[in-house]
Amino acid sequence: MNKECSLTTSQEDNILCLRFSGSWTIRDKQCQQLDLNKILLGKIQGLTFNTTDLTKWDSRMLVTLVNVIQTANAKSIPVHEEGLPAGIRNLLQLTRKKVLTPPQNRTNNAGFFTFIGLQSSIFVKQVLQHLAFTGKIFLSYMRFYSGQARFLKRDLSYFLFDCGPKALPIVTLIAFLVGFTLAFIGAVQLQMFGADIFVANLVGLTMVREMGPMMAAIIMAGRTGAAFAAQLGTMQVNEEIDALQTMGLNPFDFLVLPRMTALVIMMPMLAVWADLVGILGGFFIGVFSLDISPNLYFQQTVKAIHLNHFMVGIIKSFFFGYIIAFCGCLKGMSCGRSADAVGKSTTSAVVSSIVFIVIADALFTFFFNLIGI
Amino acid sequence: MTDQTPLIEVKNLTMAYGDFIIQKDITFSVIKGSILTIMGESGCGKSTLLRHLTGLKSPAAGNIFFSGTDFWHCSHKTQVQLLQRCGVLYQSGALWSSMSIGENIALPLRQFTKLSQDEIHDLVELKLALVGLKGFSDYLPAAISGGMRKRAGLARAIALDPDILFFDEPSAGLDPISSSMLDDLILELRDSLGATVIIVTHELPSIFALADDSIFLDTESRTMLATGDPKILATESDSIKVRKFLSRNSSSFKNGAHSS
Structure with missing residues (x-):
């Protein structure tokens, strides 16, 4: 029944007739394509169609026709559509109807310099956005201290619990393994000098000054910073933030303040916990692998670490907490209104908080070195 | 409700995103206790106009007055006071997803009134009963249907007994029966609360059932094409586009709009 589709041409008095026959649907086999530019050459003064042998058609045929007609129009050859089935004629009519004009896309086909210019202006905008956000946080805390900020106490306690106790298992695991690894690598080197006992110094100082706060911050950036961005972003999509504002x-005050306060309070505590667990990891290696007596390892650690070193870690982690909450909330609050935008803002919250944490850490190390702590 | 003083006045409002002007020179007023619909094709700026009226976006030019106070040129404190006179029902309901339905309605009451817990509880139950959601107080927004979420959103919008109610496409995504029930609810609430209502919609049945007055925003000319009672506009408007919109005559609507 279904004859294979074919397209043949015949010419009479400079009028070209395209003859469609068989079944022209998207489920049929590929049929031969005509090289339109070759056929519609020079002398042809009109194009007609013959579809008497056409058994079936769908958008496959329509696409071919649209191409033919466009080429013919480009060569100003008049097209006579009378030979086509009424359905096709109507559909062709519909494709030609210009209902809506898309707005001009200014970034499209832009040159290299336009691209550079646009990117720089985006960068400047982002810097300004960060500054504005900092200002808003400041104002919000002013209202908080003067008792005018409205937020739910329940939210604050929820986030305190979420950023603190709930994060303990993962922080414990990571910090323990970092201390463990540090001790292992240090031991191999120090054993060469017979200075095994200094593993305690190495692990203690590195954990307290650097790795404790840093690892805790990176875990929290991935865990909590991302969650903040996703929560606020979704609220933005669902118009929940608009609803707050119009009310x-x-x-x-309602959303950023409790999140930021909770994280800034909890971050130093998590860092101190990470310090202690990391030292425990080193202790484990020192005692079981290097045969240092537990008492001696303990004494050596206590001798190596001063309160100052703890303070360095605590100050850092305070700022890390701020950075994570800042990035998470900023990206969430400035999220677009689509599911895709929520994904982007979550990713960008994590990436930017980790970048800022590392930059801040380097600056702090430099600064503390300068003042001799 | 025979008071003819305008509660909301919009004068020469121009709305824009950056350089892109959405609508310009919009002027209309809403009389106290009346229902106004903002009509127009999709993408003509209806929802953007609502964002201007509810204090979410500042106008590029022009003024918006609430009982004579220029909203965008007054102190922040006055703005907050004015906003508290408004209730908004968003297209999706926009319920705060981390709170139960009851807590959603209680939140504005807790924040802006000094009522006791018991009184708030009773008020929440009352508002839920008004919108026909009695007993749903402990459900989370995700646990109820779209139509119920709209009703719950409406209950939250009327929590503080506002004298102005805004609706953003209330019947979008609802079946004809639910949407006509919502229309009836809007009418009943208007009559019983004495509120002034502004509705963004392009649902003709809702427009004819509810509107005392309407404005029509046009995508092409980027301005207001008509204002008045939609029942009269449908036959007597000067603009062919408005007449066709209101008679749902789409084929000739497009031809009429694009004939050259």
């Missing part, structure tokens, strides 16, 4: 509640 006269400041979304900043």
Whole structure:
């Protein structure tokens, strides 16, 4: 029944007739394509169609026709559509109807310099956005201290619990393994000098000054920073933030304040916990692999670490907490209104907080070195 | 409700995103206790106009007055006070997803009134009963259907007994029966609360059932094409586009709009 589709041409008095026959649907086998530019050459003064042998058609045929007609139009050859089935004629009519004109896309086909210019202006905008956000946080805390900020106490306690106790298992695991690894690598080197006992110094100082706060911060950036961005982003998509605003509640006080406060309070505590667990990891290697007596390892650690070193870690982690909450909330609050935008803002919250944490860490190390702590 | 003083006045409002002007020179007023619909094709700026009216986006030019106070040129404190007179029902309901339905409605009451817990509880139950959601107080927004979420959103919008209610496409995504029930609810609430209502919609049945007054925003000319009672506009408007919109005559609508 279904004859294979074919397209043949015949010419009479400079009028070209395209003859469609068989079944022209997207499920049929590929049929031969005509090289339109060759056929519609020079002398042809009209194009007609013959579809008497056409058994079936769908958008496959329509696409071919659209191409033919466009080429013919480009060569100003008049097209007579009378030979086509009424359905096809209607559909062709519909494709030609210009209902809506898309707005001009200014970034399209832009040159290299336009691209550079656009990217720089985006960068400047982002810097300004960060500054504005810092200002808003400051104002929000001013309202907090003067008792005017409206937020739910329940939210604050929820986030305190979420950023603190709930994060302990993962922080414990990572910090223990970092201490463990540090001790292992240090031991191999120090054994060469017979200075095994200094593993305690190495692990203690590195954990307390650097790795404790840093590892805790990186875990929290991935765990909590991302969650903040996703929560606020989704609220933005669902118009929940608009609803707060029109109700006269400041979304900043209501949403950002409890999150930031909770993280800034909890971060130093997590860092101290990570320090201790990391030292425990080193202790484990020192005692079981290097045969240092537990008492001696303990004494050596206590001798190596001063309160100052703890303070360095605590100050750092305080700022790390701020950075994570800042990036998470900023990306969430400035999220677009689609599912895709939520994904982007979550990723960018994690990436930017880790970048800022590492930069801040380097600056702090330099600064503390300068003042001799 | 025979008071003819305008509660909301919009004068020469221009709305823009950056350089891109969405609508310009919009002027209309809403009389106290009346229902106004903002109509127009998709993408003509209806929802953007609502964002301007509810204090979410500042106008590029022009003024918006609430009982004579210029909203965008007054102190922040006055703005908050004005906003508290408004209730908004968003297209999706926009319920705060981390709170139960009851807590959603209680939140504005807790934040802006000094009522006791018991009184708030009773008020929440009352508002839920008004919108026909009695007993749903402990459900989370995710656990109820779209139509119920809209009703719950409406209950939250009327929590503080506002005198102005905004609706963003209330019947979008609802079946004809639910949407006509929502229309009836809007009418009943208007009559019983004495509120002024502004509705963004392009649902003709809702427009004819509810509107005392309407404005029509046009995508092409980027301005307001008509204002008045939609029942009268449908036959007597000067603009062919408005007449066709209101008679749902789409084929000739497009031809009429694009004939050259």
